[in-house]
Amino acid sequence: MNNNTLVIVSRESMLAMWQAEYIKSRLQTLYPTLTVRIEGMSTRGDQILDKTLSKIGGKGLFIKELEQALQDGRGDIAVHSIKDVPMELPPGFALAAITARANPFDAFVSNHYAGLGELPSGAVVGTASLRREAQIRAAYPELQVKPLRGNVQTRLRKLDEGEYDAIILAAAGLERLGLHERIKTVLSPAESLPAAGQGALGIEIAAQRDDLMTLLAPLNDAQTVACVTAERALARALGGSCQVPLAAYCTEDAGVLTLRGLVGHPDGSVTYTTEVSAPVAYADALGRAAAKELSEAGAPALIAAILAYEPS
Numbered sequence: 678m679n680n681n682t683l684v685i686v687s688r689e690s691m692l693a694m695w696q697a698e699y700i701k702s703r704l705q706t707l708y709p710t711l712t713v714r715i716e717g718m719s720t721r722g723d724q725i726l727d728k729t730l731s732k733i734g735g736k737g738l739f740i741k742e743l744e745q746a747l748q749d750g751r752g753d754i755a756v757h758s759i760k761d762v763p764m765e766l767p768p769g770f771a772l773a774a775i776t777a778r779a780n781p782f783d784a785f786v787s788n789h790y791a792g793l794g795e796l797p798s799g800a801v802v803g804t805a806s807l808r809r810e811a812q813i814r815a816a817y818p819e820l821q822v823k824p825l826r827g828n829v830q831t832r833l834r835k836l837d838e839g840e841y842d843a844i845i846l847a848a849a850g851l852e853r854l855g856l857h858e859r860i861k862t863v864l865s866p867a868e869s870l871p872a873a874g875q876g877a878l879g880i881e882i883a884a885q886r887d888d889l890m891t892l893l894a895p896l897n898d899a900q901t902v903a904c905v906t907a908e909r910a911l912a913r914a915l916g917g918s919c920q921v922p923l924a925a926y927c928t929e930d931a932g933v934l935t936l937r938g939l940v941g942h943p944d945g946s947v948t949y950t951t952e953v954s955a956p957v958a959y960a961d962a963l964g965r966a967a968a969k970e971l972s973e974a975g976a977p978a979l980i981a982a983i984l985a986y987e988p989s
Contacts, residue, residue, distance in 0.1 A: 686752030759874030811922035814945025870924035910964025
């Protein structure tokens with residue numbers, strides 16, 4: 678920080694800017710004398726919209742330019758949706774805080790239908806996520822699942838223009854943008870198990886910035902940190918990325934974590950699931966235990982097949 682000013686570097690989408698503004702507000706409440714400024718940037722992930730993320734390098738494309746700005750000193754922190762943060766951060770970077778989780782579930786959005794079960798055979802569902810695609814195809818093989826890229830507003834416009842009968846988006850993103858009315862139904866974990874970290878925000882810094890680690894510590898939410906730690910440990914152990922249809926969702930009750938994991942083929946033909954529990958103190962080990970169960974069921978061979986998979 679220079680002259681008691683903290684700079685947040687952010688993607689320029691409305692949702693990313695909302696997230697940056699939210700963290701700015703939290704910091705200014707905690708530190709009234711601190712000046713917080715947001716620097717908007719366009720990332721490669723925002724610019725390439727004609728290919729699926731799994732084909733162009735994954736969600737890490739959304740944060741590489743932001744990390745470069747942190748490294749160069751042009752920014753102090755970057756705010757991300759945790760589900761967009763690669764399971765292994767590049768050397769020299771760290772997650773300084775994970776905020777209290779918002780709605781972790783997926784939302785069904787349609788102008789004509791109330792839920793996945795109401796869609797007629799052949800209806801087109803849009804999603805950018807292989808995780809969602811795998812679960813929809815497994816439960817509803819009669820539906821067509823087609824790629825959907827762009828920011829939230831672009832995706833809603835494509836729905837409204839009739840390109841899709843329904844689309845699946847993260848409920849938290851719609852709620853943060855005040856678009857609650859667009860949600861026809863929130864999908865339960867049984868219908869669509871969420872991505873690791875979905876609904877939580879993470880704050881990334883250059884690893885050597887101990888000053889920022891201290892400054893940001895009050896933004897950490899202990900329950901969310903434990904659950905997200907377990908989820909990301911599962912995904913990390915299985916090489917999770919947006920190229921792998923992998924879901925991980927953890928809850929906490931009376932000091933005990935329960936973690937559900939899923940790996941499925943994008944065509945819906947094969948799905949492996951697990952559910953394990955452990956005390957909060959063993960969050961990372963819980964994630965690795967869940968990954969071990971999925972591995973023993975056959976997940977590594979399935980993941981290898983997925984990475985070689987080319988849809989017809």
